[in-house]
Amino acid sequence: MTSAIANPPVFNVPGPAPAPLLGATLNIIQFTKDPIAYTRQLFEEYGNLVSLVEGGGTRLYSPYSVCPGTVFACGPEVVRQVATQPDVYYKCPLTGPLYRFRNESARAKPLNHFLVGIFGDNEEAHKKQRKLMMPAFHHQRLGSYAQDMVAITEDELNKLEIGQVRNLSATMQQVTLRIAAKSLFGEDIGPEGASTGGILHAALAIQGSLAMRLMRYDLPGLPWHRYLNLVAEYEQAMKALLASKRARGCDDPDVLSMLMQVRDEETQEKLSEEELLGHVGVIFVAGHETSANALTWTLFLLSQHPKIMADLLDELDAVLKGAAPTLEQLKSLPLLERVVKESMRVLAPVPWNGRVTAKPTELGGYSLPEGTEVFVSLSQTHHMRDLYPNPESFDPSRWETFTPTAYELDSPKFLLKNYAAKGICCWGSGG
Ligand code: HEM
Numbered sequence: 001m002t003s004a005i006a007n008p009p010v011f012n013v014p015g016p017a018p019a020p021l022l023g024a025t026l027n028i029i030q031f032t033k034d035p036i037a038y039t040r041q042l043f044e045e046y047g048n049l050v051s052l053v054e055g056g057g058t059r060l061y062s063p064y065s066v067c068p069g070t071v072f073a074c075g076p077e078v079v080r081q082v083a084t085q086p087d088v089y090y091k092c093p094l095t096g097p098l099y100r101f102r103n104e105s106a107r108a109k110p111l112n113h114f115l116v117g118i119f120g121d122n123e124e125a126h127k128k129q130r131k132l133m134m135p136a137f138h139h140q141r142l143g144s145y146a147q148d149m150v151a152i153t154e155d156e157l158n159k160l161e162i163g164q165v166r167n168l169s170a171t172m173q174q175v176t177l178r179i180a181a182k183s184l185f186g187e188d189i190g191p192e193g194a195s196t197g198g199i200l201h202a203a204l205a206i207q208g209s210l211a212m213r214l215m216r217y218d219l220p221g222l223p224w225h226r227y228l229n230l231v232a233e234y235e236q237a238m239k240a241l242l243a244s245k246r247a248r249g250c251d252d253p254d255v256l257s258m259l260m261q262v263r264d265e266e267t268q269e270k271l272s273e274e275e276l277l278g279h280v281g282v283i284f285v286a287g288h289e290t291s292a293n294a295l296t297w298t299l300f301l302l303s304q305h306p307k308i309m310a311d312l313l314d315e316l317d318a319v320l321k322g323a324a325p326t327l328e329q330l331k332s333l334p335l336l337e338r339v340v341k342e343s344m345r346v347l348a349p350v351p352w353n354g355r356v357t358a359k360p361t362e363l364g365g366y367s368l369p370e371g372t373e374v375f376v377s378l379s380q381t382h383h384m385r386d387l388y389p390n391p392e393s394f395d396p397s398r399w400e401t402f403t404p405t406a407y408e409l410d411s412p413k414f415l416l417k418n419y420a421a422k423g424i425c426c427w428g429s430g431g
Contacts, residue, residue: 011069013366015042015051024053028060032210036351036379039072043380048075049364061373062356063092063099068369074380076387076407081363082355082376083407086123089355089374093120094285096354098207107218107228110235113274117282122358128264132271133279136258144253145183146327152178152188154324172295173288177201180288184280185241186254196237200284203230238277256280293349294340301343301394308396312339338396346394351379381408 019026031038031052042050049071052058056069073082082089093099094115102111121129135141156175160166181187181197206212206227216224242260245252250260259279263270271279302309315335330336353376357368368374383391387408388398 010367011051011056011369011372013049013051013056013069013071013368014046015054016045017054024058027053028058029210031060039375039377040380040383042072043074043377047364048078049073049366056372059097059373061092061096061354061375062371063095063097064356064371065100066371067356068372071363071368071372071374072377072380073364073374074377075384076381076405078364079376079381079407082353082374085361086126088358088361090122090358091119091126092354092356093117094282095207101216107232110231110277113278114231114234115278115281115285117275117278117280119282119286120278129275129279132262132264133259135262136255141258143327145179148182149179150324152182168299169292169296172292172299173201176288176292176295179291180284182254184255184284184287186245186252186257187241196234196241197284197288199230199234199237200281201288203227203234204285204289206230234281235277238280239273242273242276255283290349293347294344297347297349298340298343301346302339305394308339308394311335335396338399341399342394342396345382345388346392348379348382352377 016027018024022029039050042052050073052060052070052072058070059067060070094117095111099111099116099120102108118126118129118133153175156171156178160171177197178188181195185196187195187197206223209223212223212227215222218225218228241256245257245260250257256276259271259276261270302312312335315333319329319332325333355374355376357370357372357374360370361368363374382388385391387404
């Protein structure tokens with residue numbers, strides 16, 4: 001991808017006009033306040049391909065120097081085009097636009113790899129890194145992670161009291177934070193959560209804030225300063241963790257230790273310290289918040305549908321007989337699988353797949369200049385009436401007979417099954 005474009009081509013994807021005084025800033029604020037509702041309204045008004053603002057000129061995610069505009073898109077055909085053209089649609093580091101602020105100064109240097117990992121790799125580099133990382137996610141490994149998942153979940157469940165009012169989202173964040181820290185780093189961070197995982201979690205919370213967009217000064221008291229402190233703290237803590245694992249021979253049963261051992265088949269090279277720092281942070285973020293969202297929304301939807309909840313509890317009682325589940329028992333819990341699928345359809349834990357066009361292209365009948373950021377809306381695709389009749393209703397039974405194509409579902413698991421062999425899309429642990 002080139003870094004500058006001599007004659008920026010016309011950006012002609014339709015969208016709402018910029019507001020009279022605030023211009024595109026108002027559209028960005030409206031989007032930031034409620035992204036799903038705002039884009040749903042845009043899709044209804046303009047169709048399956050819509051610009052955040054007419055004429056472009058916005059940037060929400062792209063780290064590249066030129067960004068002609070922001071496009072939202074939905075539907076199986078869009079999903080197909082984006083998923084099957086990895087040379088056209090590039091992924092970007094999870095730091096998004098903040099990646100542009102990396103440099104060689106001591107404060108900003110860690111941004112070169114912080115939350116970059118596999119999201120920063122495209123085409124051949126992406127295939128190579130995925131291949132190196134695969135063993136850590138092999139089915140056999142999941143068995144050992146599953147034991148930790150059960151133990152931590154039971155520990156957190158034991159803290160709940162009947163009649164007590166709890167913030168469900170915070171509780172699920174805590175469960176998945178502990179599970180991610182244990183299975184990725186081998187750390188049981190305990191209830192207080194002060195650890196590498198806790199630092200990452202705090203950095204992420206600042207990264208997404210509006211204040212961060214508006215005041216990027218490295219001065220005490222401001223979010224950018226606090227963010228850079230956390231990034232440095234993460235780097236230090238991770239380096240110490242890497243050193244202690246090396247001293248123990250990288251033999252622990254966690255993802256990080258596995259990644260420290262892998263070697264490239266041809267060159268026999270190991271992952272560098274920078275690559276390890278990038279990969280582990282990204283896997284942590286990709287696995288922790290997504291799973292917390294999925295759990296929170298599933299429990300919320302069950303609380304709104306007591307009959308489905310009762311049927312699910314019957315299934316769990318019949319199969320588990322009051323004991324904690326094992327990995328093997330999952331296939332004997334068909335209603336649970338349908339409930340989770342339907343929950344992730346109705347309230348997608350990851351509503352978007354973000355990409356930036358690496359070259360000029362065409363999508364949905366419109367020309368997209370190089371550098372255009374494209375947000376494929378999984379959420380909107382999952383609510384298309386012709387794909388999912390009565391899309392707003394939570395109806396797990398639709399999955400008894402329904403087998404959508406990978407592009408209609410656009411979930412990591414389905415994409416992996418169908419396309420990972422070509423090395424072109426998502427990881428596949430979710431969905
Ligand atoms: C409900 C849970 C999850 C959901 C909904 C989910 C969703 C997603 C989505 C939508 C993508 C982007 C796909 C793309 O850009 O084409 C993705 C990528 C990824 N996810 Fe997940 N995910 C979940 C759980 C996890 C877990 C538990 C892990 C790891 C422990 C994980 C690791 C990753 C990684 C590493 C990628 C990048 C893959 C690549 O670029 O090749 N995810 N996930």
